[in-house]
Amino acid sequence: MDKYKGGKKKSLDNLEEAAVKAGSLSKEEAKTIKEGIKGSEEFKKKLKHEEEKWEIDEAKIKIGEIFEEIKIILRRYVKLKEEYYNVVAVWIIGTYNMGAFSTYPYLFMNAQKGSGKTRMLKLLEVLVYKGILLASMREAVLFRLADKGFALLIDELEGLERKENAPLKELLNACYKRGTKVFRMKKVGDSWDFDSFEPFTPIAIANIGGVDDVLGDRVITLTLNKSTNSNLTLLQEDFNELGIIEKLKECGLSSLCSLCSKKYNRQSFNQYIDELSTNTTTTLTTLTTLYTSLHKENKLSDDVVSVYNRIVASKIRGRHLELMLPLLFVSLMLNEEVFENVLKFGQEISKQKKEDDITDSLDVSLIEFVSKMSPEMDYGRFRFVYKITEDFRYFLGIRKEREREDINFWWLGRALKRLGLIIYKRRLSAGVEVGLNVPKAVKLINNIK
Numbered sequence: 001m002d003k004y005k006g007g008k009k010k011s012l013d014n015l016e017e018a019a020v021k022a023g024s025l026s027k028e029e030a031k032t033i034k035e036g037i038k039g040s041e042e043f044k045k046k047l048k049h050e051e052e053k054w055e056i057d058e059a060k061i062k063i064g065e066i067f068e069e070i071k072i073i074l075r076r077y078v079k080l081k082e083e084y085y086n087v088v089a090v091w092i093i094g095t096y097n098m099g100a101f102s103t104y105p106y107l108f109m110n111a112q113k114g115s116g117k118t119r120m121l122k123l124l125e126v127l128v129y130k131g132i133l134l135a136s137m138r139e140a141v142l143f144r145l146a147d148k149g150f151a152l153l154i155d156e157l158e159g160l161e162r163k164e165n166a167p168l169k170e171l172l173n174a175c176y177k178r179g180t181k182v183f184r185m186k187k188v189g190d191s192w193d194f195d196s197f198e199p200f201t202p203i204a205i206a207n208i209g210g211v212d213d214v215l216g217d218r219v220i221t222l223t224l225n226k227s228t229n230s231n232l233t234l235l236q237e238d239f240n241e242l243g244i245i246e247k248l249k250e251c252g253l254s255s256l257c258s259l260c261s262k263k264y265n266r267q268s269f270n271q272y273i274d275e276l277s278t279n280t281t282t283t284l285t286t287l288t289t290l291y292t293s294l295h296k297e298n299k300l301s302d303d304v305v306s307v308y309n310r311i312v313a314s315k316i317r318g319r320h321l322e323l324m325l326p327l328l329f330v331s332l333m334l335n336e337e338v339f340e341n342v343l344k345f346g347q348e349i350s351k352q353k354k355e356d357d358i359t360d361s362l363d364v365s366l367i368e369f370v371s372k373m374s375p376e377m378d379y380g381r382f383r384f385v386y387k388i389t390e391d392f393r394y395f396l397g398i399r400k401e402r403e404r405e406d407i408n409f410w411w412l413g414r415a416l417k418r419l420g421l422i423i424y425k426r427r428l429s430a431g432v433e434v435g436l437n438v439p440k441a442v443k444l445i446n447n448i449k
Helices: 002-013 015-022 027-077 082-100 117-127 139-147 163-174 230-234 244-250 253-260 266-280 286-298 302-313 318-331 336-371 385-396 401-406 409-418 438-448
Strands: 106-111 131-134 151-155 182-188 191-197 203-207 219-224 382-384 422-428 431-436
Touching: 027 082, 027 117, 027 244, 027 253, 082 219, 082 253, 082 318, 082 336, 106 117, 117 131, 117 151, 117 203, 117 244, 139 151, 139 163, 139 191, 266 302, 266 318, 302 318, 302 336, 318 336, 336 385, 336 409, 336 438, 382 385, 385 409, 385 431, 409 431
Parallel strands: 106 203, 106 219, 131 151, 151 203
Antiparallel strands: 182 191, 382 431, 422 431
C-alpha cells in the first residue's frame, strides 16, 4: 500500500514535467489542474473531519444521556456520598471501552453490615459490560472469567492474608494492569501444550474488613454507611424498571465510547508528555527526538493541551495517575463539570495517600529510633511507653506543642505493636511498660535501607 501511495504522490508532484514532455498541456494548464486536484483533496479532508466531528458530538450526547440515567438508578437504589455518583457512573461507562486503557482501577466498597454493598454489586452487575456477581473467588476462576472479558463483582472478599489465598492475592495485585499473563498446561494427545490467559478486566470488591496496603493502592475506595432513608431500605430490587438494561444493549455504548476516545487517550497524553519534555529540556535524547518527529504531522490541538495541562497541574502522580487517567478520559466524553469532579476526586485520593505515606515514614523513623538502642542493654528491658514517646519526639526534633500532640503515647504504643517490636508488656500504676525487640528493629531498618 505504501508503494502505491508513494507513486501517486510522485506522479502528482511531477505532473507539470510529464505534461510538458507529452506536449498535451502547457505548464500553466498542468499547474492549474494540479492545484485543483490538491484543492479537491484538501476539501475532502476537511469534509471528512467535519463529518467525524459531527458523529463524535452525536455520540457524546448519547453517552451523556446514558450517564444521567445510570446516576438516576444509582440514586434510587443505593445511598452514596454525593461525589461518588459521578465517579461510579464514569467507572461503569469505562467498562464498555476497556480496549482503550492499559490500566483500570478496581472499585472497593468498604461497608458495614446492612449498608447495601451487596445491592450495589447487584446493580453494577446489570449496568457494567458483561458483569458477573460472585459470592466467592478463587485464582483459577478469576483469570479464566477475566480472560473472557467478564467484569467481576466479588462480594464478601475476605481472608486474602491467609496462606491458601496467596495465589489469588498475587493475581488481584497484578490484573488491574494490561499485560499480565497466566499460563496453564494441558494435555494434547501424547504431548503437552499450554493455554495463555490475560486477566485484565474491571473488578469491583465489597467487604467489611478492608484490604491491605498493596491492593489498596489499586482500588478506588467507596465508604458505604447504613441509610437513614426508610423508603430506600424498603425498596425492592427491580433494576430494569427504567429500561436501562435494554438501552445499554441497544445504544452500542462500546462503539460510541470507541469513537469518542480518539481525542483523549493514552497515546495523545504520551504525545503531550513528549512535547512537554521537548519544551523543558535543552538536550534531546534520541528517543524524544524520534517521538517528536513522529508527532509533528499530528500536532495536538490547543484544547487537548489545555486539558492535559490541568491534569499535570493537579499533581496526581505515579499509580494514582495510572488509575485515574482512564476515568478522566471517560469524563471528557461527557462534560466539563463531570471532568472537574473526577479530577478533584483524584486529587483527594492522591492527597490522602500522601498523608498515609507520612504515617508510613513515621513508622520507618520509629524503627530506626529503636534500632539505635543497645541490643545488649536495651533488649527486653522494661521502659515506660510515655518515656519512649518523649525520647522519640526528641529523636524527630519535635519541639512544638502542636506537633507533640500528634506523636503521643497512644499512637506510639499502637505503632510498636503493629511493627511487632514489643516482646512483652506490663501495666503498672505509673503507666504501661514494654520490652523492645531491638535486634528485630535493626534487621527491619537494614531491609528498608
